[in-house]
Amino acid sequence: MRGGEALKGHLDMLLLAAVEAGAAHGYAISAHLRSxxxxxxxxxxxxxxxxxxxxxxxxxxxxxxxxxxxxxxxxYALTKKGERLLSSQRRDWDAFQRGVRAVLSRAS
Amino acid sequence: MGTPRERFLSELRxxxxxQGRGRRDVLDELEQHILDAVEAGEDxxxxxxxxxxxxxxxxxxxxxxxxxxxxxxxIALTAVVSAALVATALPLSVRQHSHLWAWxxxxxxxxxxxxxxxxSAANAAGVDTxxxxxxVAGRTARGSSAVLAGRDASGRVCFTxxxxxxxxxxxxxxxxxxxxxxxxxxxxxxxxxxxxxxxTSVSGVARADVAGLKLRRSDGxxxxxxxxxxxxxxxxxxxxxxxxxxxxxxxxxxxxLGEFDFDGANxxxxxxx
Numbered sequence: 001m002r003g004g005e006a007l008k009g010h011l012d013m014l015l016l017a018a019v020e021a022g023a024a025h026g027y028a029i030s031a032h033l034r035s036x037x038x039x040x041x042x043x044x045x046x047x048x049x050x051x052x053x054x055x056x057x058x059x060x061x062x063x064x065x066x067x068x069x070x071x072x073x074x075x076y077a078l079t080k081k082g083e084r085l086l087s088s089q090r091r092d093w094d095a096f097q098r099g100v101r102a103v104l105s106r107a108s
Numbered sequence: 109m110g111t112p113r114e115r116f117l118s119e120l121r122x123x124x125x126x127q128g129r130g131r132r133d134v135l136d137e138l139e140q141h142i143l144d145a146v147e148a149g150e151d152x153x154x155x156x157x158x159x160x161x162x163x164x165x166x167x168x169x170x171x172x173x174x175x176x177x178x179x180x181x182x183i184a185l186t187a188v189v190s191a192a193l194v195a196t197a198l199p200l201s202v203r204q205h206s207h208l209w210a211w212x213x214x215x216x217x218x219x220x221x222x223x224x225x226x227x228s229a230a231n232a233a234g235v236d237t238x239x240x241x242x243x244v245a246g247r248t249a250r251g252s253s254a255v256l257a258g259r260d261a262s263g264r265v266c267f268t269x270x271x272x273x274x275x276x277x278x279x280x281x282x283x284x285x286x287x288x289x290x291x292x293x294x295x296x297x298x299x300x301x302x303x304x305x306x307x308t309s310v311s312g313v314a315r316a317d318v319a320g321l322k323l324r325r326s327d328g329x330x331x332x333x334x335x336x337x338x339x340x341x342x343x344x345x346x347x348x349x350x351x352x353x354x355x356x357x358x359x360x361x362x363x364x365l366g367e368f369d370f371d372g373a374n375x376x377x378x379x380x381x
Contacts, residue, residue: 025140025141025144026137026140026141026144027140027141027144027145027148028144030141031145031148044158044159044160044161044164044165045141045155045158045159045160046138046159046160046161046164046165046168047160047165047168049134049137049138049165049168049169050165050168050169050171050172053169053172054172057172058274059224065133071140071143072136072140073140074133074136074137074140081224
């Protein structure tokens with residue numbers, strides 16, 4: 001569970017970013033988090049589902065069930081409200097990151 | 109014993125509290141996760157192991173279902189209480205009480221960023237979203253509540269109540285000189301079940317002739333609620349003793365203008381004197 005604790009505080013933002021490019025199902029989202037973070041974010045896959053459900057309830061993503069080959073599949077897509085939240089969280093994260101870098105560079 | 113997938117789903121099924129379609133959706137979604145991973149070439153046992161502890165997952169999923177239920181109940185209770193208040197309108201003479209719902213400024217409250225749900229409700233009610241202002245802010249168990257005011261096309265001041273950005277009541281409009289209500293009251297409540305309310309948040313706005321508000325608690329205690337510059341007020345209780353039982357409005361000369369019985373709110377029976 002590398003990066004697990006640090007990741008939890010930013011999980012919503014990362015999940016929104018994971019579906020920004022297009023609708024995706026749970027496994028694809030967890031695989032994307034793992035691969036695009038180069039393995040740094042490797043938390044229990046089950047963790048993403050309660051977070052996805054919470055974001056769906058808040059209207060930030062929209063879940064859609066489809067049936068293919070006798071299997072039901074649920075995909076999640078970013079909503080306009082989710083786009084606004086992601087944009088705002090990106091700005092906050094950039095500011096936070098700049099602040100941390102500035103402090104660390106002065107300390108070294 | 110079955111495959112790792114079957115054992116995982118069986119254990120999850122036993123620990124989930126939700127029923128019906130919600131339960132089926134959760135189980136189908138987790139099964140889909142495992143099957144997708146196996147199709148991508150991963151080992152089923154490793155995939156199931158990476159999902160994590162079943163008990164922790166079930167607890168988190170159950171908590172989400174409980175939050176969803178609480179929010180749905182909040183919406184229902186807010187509607188019930190605000191509807192009850194309309195039914196408890198205080199009958200007064202129009203001639204005797206003109207301009208009772210006017211403020212020194214054209215609109216009461218301070219500039220506020222209204223949550224999306226309040227903006228949607230405003231659009232539906234024909235209230236100008238640019239005119240929305242916050243009359244009073246309160247709290248709930250999960251965050252905050254607010255009474256917002258806006259103006260409709262007829263020039264009436266209309267109020268809505270929001271809680272935790274997830275709830276917005278219908279807009280209630282008043283007119284200058286409207287004698288119908290001494291106090292416009294909104295409330296939200298929460299608890300594990302509809303029979304076990306563990307917190308109550310009450311907010312509202314008073315008519316110009318209301319000089320004081322006394323809140324009677326379920327333990328028999330009384331508390332004076334202060335009115336802010338826009339005659340807004342708020343009260344929050346998260347203990348049985350502090351739960352509101354009755355709200356009484358007084359005029360400056362001490363005359364009782366009306367009372368609202370919270371015990372009657374759920375059955376839509378407010379009492380007015």
